[in-house]
Amino acid sequence: MLNNVIEIKNLTKQFDDFTLNNVSLNIPSGTVVGLIGENGAGKSTLISSLLGILKSNYTKLTIFNKDLKKYEKEIKSDIAVIFDETHFNLEFTPKFIGLLMSKTYPNWDMKLYHKYLEQFEIPLKKKIKKFSRGMKMKMEFAIAFSHDAKLIILDEATSGLDPIVRDEILNILRTFTEEEDHTVLMSSHITSDLDKISDYIAYLHHGELLFMKSYDELHENYGIIHGSKELLESLNDDDIIGVIKEPYHYSVLVNNRVEIQKTFADLEISRPTVEEIMLFYAKGAKKLC
Numbered sequence: 001m002l003n004n005v006i007e008i009k010n011l012t013k014q015f016d017d018f019t020l021n022n023v024s025l026n027i028p029s030g031t032v033v034g035l036i037g038e039n040g041a042g043k044s045t046l047i048s049s050l051l052g053i054l055k056s057n058y059t060k061l062t063i064f065n066k067d068l069k070k071y072e073k074e075i076k077s078d079i080a081v082i083f084d085e086t087h088f089n090l091e092f093t094p095k096f097i098g099l100l101m102s103k104t105y106p107n108w109d110m111k112l113y114h115k116y117l118e119q120f121e122i123p124l125k126k127k128i129k130k131f132s133r134g135m136k137m138k139m140e141f142a143i144a145f146s147h148d149a150k151l152i153i154l155d156e157a158t159s160g161l162d163p164i165v166r167d168e169i170l171n172i173l174r175t176f177t178e179e180e181d182h183t184v185l186m187s188s189h190i191t192s193d194l195d196k197i198s199d200y201i202a203y204l205h206h207g208e209l210l211f212m213k214s215y216d217e218l219h220e221n222y223g224i225i226h227g228s229k230e231l232l233e234s235l236n237d238d239d240i241i242g243v244i245k246e247p248y249h250y251s252v253l254v255n256n257r258v259e260i261q262k263t264f265a266d267l268e269i270s271r272p273t274v275e276e277i278m279l280f281y282a283k284g285a286k287k288l289c
């Protein structure tokens with residue numbers, strides 16, 4: 001049995017025109033959890049709420065099995081968080097930031113930090129105001145990987161990075177979670193990255209948690225069928241997640257791929273990507289029309 005690193009029960013955060021509504025979510029230790037959802041779905045609100053940056057209401061919020069309010073300092077020294085931009089003073093250099101971090105984190109590893117800066121081709125002594133967006137984010141990753149964090153939380157952190165650096169970072173994250181007590185929670189609109197590394201997908205839609213499922217379960221059970229109206233009408237309504245009308249046919253996302261394949265042996269049913277699952281949930285009608 002996996003332990004949960006984060007446990008959230010009935011978390012609600014209300015803004016004037018948006019509510020993150022009653023979210024309950026467990027993040028299992030040793031896994032990568034991809035948090036998906038359209039713009040404004042509430043991903044950043046959830047991440048900031050679970051970190052206590054935003055005040056929210058809940059019946060339970062623990063990280064490392066400890067109450068966040070009581071043990072905030074202790075908990076946070078074991079977490080690395082990267083948002084979609086750097087929060088460091090732009091006059092600072094990576095070298096100076098390394099010194100600051102060595103005073104902040106008891107487990108700071110300066111050698112490792114320098115190794116990552118070198119790997120990501122980040123100059124030590126240049127002010128970060130002269131960095132490109134990607135360089136600033138790479139420096140954030142070098143920091144996150146250098147203080148022996150147990151939990152890495154990324155909020156759209158890879159969005160400014162080129163595919164090669166993203167690939168390097170995904171590999172580092174994958175290696176990181178090979179240790180059973182290392183966990184990653186990452187929100188990203190680059191769903192192909194999530195296809196590569198996620199063990200679980202949590203899907204927020206209009207402030208509600210639509211589901212959290214293992215990637216294998218999604219891959220195994222969900223399927224996309226392209227076909228005529230007649231073919232698709234023969235499917236059981238309960239198996240249909242969403243239907244999209246294409247110019248010359250219908251596409252349907254189903255949640256019962258294996259059983260349907262048994263009934264229609266010749267039918268081609270493809271396995272969906274995270275992006276396709278999002279599209280069908282968000283845009284697909286529930287019925288054929």
Ligand SMILES: Nc1ncnc2c1ncn2[C@@H]1O[C@H](COP(=O)(O)OP(=O)(O)OP(=O)(O)O)[C@@H](O)[C@H]1O
Pocket residue numbers: 015016017018037038039040041042043044045046156
């Ligand atoms: N400080 C705030 N005050 C008022 N409303 C806010 C605040 N922060 C976020 N919101 C609202 O909460 C909703 C969810 O925003 P949030 O940033 O959590 O979404 P998201 O899923 O992270 O979106 P994106 O993918 O665009 O980053 C939006 O309608 C936003 O306007």
